[in-house]
Amino acid sequence: MSTYTYKRSQELFERACSVIPCGIPGHMSPAVNVPPASYPIYAAKAKGACFWDVDGNEFIDYMCAYGPMILGYGNEVVDDAARLQYALADTTMCPSPKMVELAEFLVDLVEGMEWAFFAKNGADVTNYAVMVARCATGREKVVGIKGGYHGSSAWMQGLAHHGVTPADASNVLRIPWNDVGAFEDLVAEHSHNIAAFIATPNHVATFYDNELPEEGYWTKIEAICRREGIVLILDDIRHGFRLNMKGSHVHYGFTPDLICFCKALANGYPISSLMGTDALKNAASRVFHTGSYWYQAAPMAAALACLKELKRLDAPQWMQAQGEKLFSQMGELASSHGYTLKVTGEPVMANVRLADDPSFMLHQIWCGECTRRGAFIASHHNLFISMAHDEAILEKTLAICDEAFAALKGYQERGEVVC
Ligand SMILES: Cc1ncc(COP(=O)(O)O)c(C=O)c1O
Incomplete structure (x- = not known):
């Protein structure tokens, strides 16, 4: 199996650096995956579980575009629904009836939620969720988890990041994952000024193993929120419709007040949603939050088609089973080459890490060698399984992984990696 080169990607990136800050800002920057030289920079086309870069290299995508792809790239059912709606109307002077249809469908689908609001990106709805919680409670503080990510807004990023002021960060308090006692301590310290608790269903921090909720964690968090009048926000942007079609709270057995959805909602079409309980509908109606493209009808049509298809296919169960199969066999392969692959989190969106070297060097080289052979495996992020990740x-x-382990051994034998 020959390994890929990225000449055209690199040429494009050089051009980009003179006209776009960082060339590619944000989570798709080439600085994110290490070693950068092993990864493609620009994609040319995509179909099913794969995408092709501008150099013509084909990759099985284990990042699913960071989560939006769930049915496979270019899914006919979703694309037909979007095409039909684009041909009728997309951004017009009034919203489309699709908005009502989608809200009704979601209210019927997602357990415990009685209304839906639509925007574009995940951060649009985490921001809105926090505003709704503040409006409903008249309080300021938000409690989040250390390392938890809810979008790139200033309140979320924290003071260590450029462009963030102390005022932006002052109302966000962070506690460790699975630490109910730390939440009780904050509640005692900031009595009656905590508006919301926000977290993902399980903990998925970049550079760290994924962590599942300990037995009883979510029900204890929920009980504290109820006792103290704190709004419980579930950020289901990354996990949503991957663990359970009724929402990830059903998978883990608790009841949030607000749920943020985005990534898998429409198989890549731009749409996000905040859903909530009746008790918060009045506050949600009072908060002003909108955007030029938030009423686009085609992504709403795509979301309806995508959700119906995921439900019809019992997608979460199928994808979990594929993830279990893949990662257990990947672990066996690692052992056969003398390595230990640590797999954490839920199989449908697991984090994998070579545990033989705490510096991450071996792990990074192996991820890069997989990618250079056609399996795009990010070095420091959870991976995603989609409905297109079939047996073949x-x-x-x-x-590919087998060859990459052999290649990794070669680096060590030649003394090119010392850990
Ligand atoms: C859990 C979680 N919340 C929020 C966001 C922010 O979503 P967006 O980048 O669409 O604003 C992300 C994005 O990766 C996420 O994973």
Whole structure:
């Protein structure tokens, strides 16, 4: 199996650096995956579980575009629904009836939620959720988890980041994941000034293993929120419709007040949603939050088609099973080469890490060697399984991983990596 080169990607990136800050700002920056030289920079086309870069290299995508792709790239059912709506109307002077249809569908689908609001990105709805919680409670503080990510807004980023002021960060308090006692301590310290608790269903921090909720964690958090009148916000932007079609709270057995959805909602079409309980509908009506493209009808049509298809296919169960199969066989392969692969989190969106070297060097080289052979495996992020990751794709992936482990051994034998 020959390894890929990225000449055209690199040429494009050089051009980009003179006209776009950082060339590619944010989470798709080439600085994110290490070693950068092993990863493509620009994509040319995509279909099913794969995308092709501008150099013509084909990749099985284990990032699913950071989560939006769930049915496979270019899914006909979703694309037909979007095309039909684009041909009728998309951004017009009034919203489309699709907005009502989608809200009704979501209210019917997602357990415990009685209304839906639509925007574009995840941060649009985490921002809105926090505003709704503040409006409903008349309080300022928000409690989040250390390392938890809810979008790039200034309140979320924290003071260590450029462009963030102390005022932006002053109302956000962070506690460790799975630490109910730390939440009780904050409640005692900031009595009656905590508006909301926000967290993802399980903990997925970049550079760290994923962590599942301990037995009883969510029900204890929920009980404190109820006792103290704190709004419980579930950020289901990354996990939503991957663990359970009724919402990830059903998977873990608790009841939030507000749920943020985005990524898998429409298989890549731009749409996000905040859903909530009746008790918060009045506050949600009072908060002003909107955007030029938030009423686009085609992504709403795409979301309806995508959700119906995911439900019809019992997608979460199928994807979990594919993830279990893939990662257990990947672990066996690692052992056969003398390595230890640590797999954490839920199989449908697991984090994998070579545990033989705490410096991450071996892990990064192996991820890069997989990618240079056609299985795009990010070095420091959870991976995603989609409905397009079928048996043939898993088989091809495992053959690539096998070669990548052998290549990694070669680096060590030649003394090119010392850990
Ligand atoms: C859990 C979670 N919340 C919020 C966001 C922010 O979403 P967006 O980048 O669409 O604003 C992300 C994005 O990765 C996320 O993973």
